[in-house]
Amino acid sequence: AQxxxxxxxxxxxxxxxxxxxxxxxxxxxxxxxxxxxxSPGQGLQLLLKYFSGDTLVxxxxxxxxxxxxxxxxxxxxxxxxxxxxxxxxxxxVAPRGSSYKLIFGSGTRLLVRP
Amino acid sequence: DAMVIQxxxxxxxxxxxxxxxxxxxxxxxxxxxxxxxxxxxAPKLLFHYYDKDFNNEAxxxxxxxxxxxxxxxxxxxxxSPGLGDAAMYLCATSGRDWGKGEQYFxxxxxxxVT
Numbered sequence: 001a002q003x004x005x006x007x008x009x010x011x012x013x014x015x016x017x018x019x020x021x022x023x024x025x026x027x028x029x030x031x032x033x034x035x036x037x038x039s040p041g042q043g044l045q046l047l048l049k050y051f052s053g054d055t056l057v058x059x060x061x062x063x064x065x066x067x068x069x070x071x072x073x074x075x076x077x078x079x080x081x082x083x084x085x086x087x088x089x090x091x092x093v094a095p096r097g098s099s100y101k102l103i104f105g106s107g108t109r110l111l112v113r114p
Numbered sequence: 115d116a117m118v119i120q121x122x123x124x125x126x127x128x129x130x131x132x133x134x135x136x137x138x139x140x141x142x143x144x145x146x147x148x149x150x151x152x153x154x155x156a157p158k159l160l161f162h163y164y165d166k167d168f169n170n171e172a173x174x175x176x177x178x179x180x181x182x183x184x185x186x187x188x189x190x191x192x193x194s195p196g197l198g199d200a201a202m203y204l205c206a207t208s209g210r211d212w213g214k215g216e217q218y219f220x221x222x223x224x225x226x227v228t
Contacts, residue, residue, distance in 0.1 A: 032214045043204055043219040044157070051214055090156060094215020100145065102215050104156035
């Protein structure tokens with residue numbers, strides 16, 4: 001079945017530590033890939049996207065993500081987390097052929113320890 | 115700055131009393147979406163407009179309607195809100211890369227049903 005999986009419901013990291021949030025998808029053809037961040041009570045902000053080309057994409061707020069076709073993954077990384085990064089992170093895909101529609105993962109809540 | 119605006123940010127309505135949520139955009143995007151997001155869940159697409167063409171998701175209840183009088187504005191009408199309709203409602207827009215799923219979200223309206 002077609003799906004987007006974020007295996008970690010919660011992740012806690014210390015401020016200044018590195019971060020990796022996992023995202024796996026299951027689609028026949030590689031979909032378009034996105035990461036969004038949502039602070040409490042707010043809308044979703046687009047962090048970065050992958051359409052094609054270089055598999056390492058840079059986003060806003062110091063985030064990057066790497067597309068790995070062999071693993072059907074699009075993991076989000078940040079080398080040094082700040083307290084303001086505490087939020088909910090959603091991986092989303094737009095399947096080719098019905099790509100007006102975003103399919104979201106269930107989200108990962110990031111907590112940052114001082 | 116070009117943006118997606120939602121009003122009001124917080125709305126309280128009574129059980130069964132019709133309510134309208136508003137979204138406007140200064141991005142001049144062709145496509146506008148409405149999502150429902152319940153606590154600790156991913157956003158769920160209700161419907162979208164491509165210009166004036168309305169597209170309803172198959173599982174969107176009839177209780178939810180939408181209007182798009184012009185490019186800039188889109189409204190979500192809930193005809194008879196139930197307690198289960200309490201949620202965050204997110205408006206999003208998409209422009210040149212709508213076919214690749216790239217969407218920009220507003221800050222959301224938190225709906226409470228009493």
